[in-house]
Amino acid sequence: MKKKYILSFNQDSVNKPVTYDLIKNFDIKINIIKANISADEAGHLLVEMEADQENMEKCFQYLDENRVEYVPAENRIIFDQEKCVDCGSCTAVCFAEALTLDPETRELQFHPEKCVFCKLCTKACPLGLFEIRFNE
Ligand code: SF4
Ligand code: SF4
Structure with missing residues (x-):
């Protein structure tokens, strides 16, 4: 495992x-x-x-x-995905490719197992849908 x-x-x-x-x-x-x-x-x-x-x-x-x-x-990853509007801003900063847009539907795909806790998405999302808790 x-x-x-x-x-x-x-x-x-x-x-x-x-x-x-x-x-x-x-x-x-x-x-x-x-x-x-x-x-x-x-x-x-x-x-x-x-x-x-x-x-x-x-x-x-x-x-x-x-x-x-x-x-x-x-x-430790809090993501309010139901409120996501699929704008794609977070995918531009997520170098780990934990956040991607489906090439066909243009809907956000989240792969939490790839997240490296850089927290860049917390600032990139205009709706503030991410909370990444590392130092707790
Ligand atoms: S914390 Fe970093 S790696 Fe994790 S989803 Fe956000 S941008 Fe991607
Ligand atoms: S930046 Fe926020 S609203 Fe835009 S696709 Fe990412 S999670 Fe959804």
């Missing part, structure tokens, strides 16, 4: 070699996409993690034991 998560570190866990341990002990493939973290402060990582089911369960157990919070990244 392969999925993006936001990992949140408190002051105790921020200095632990968490990503190293996950790779070494549980054979997790980790791609760090975004980081806001520094020594002695709480911090956050957006990571894509890939492993089989058994190792992912061990990974989550390790994170629980080390008081590192993890949430699926998609849970």
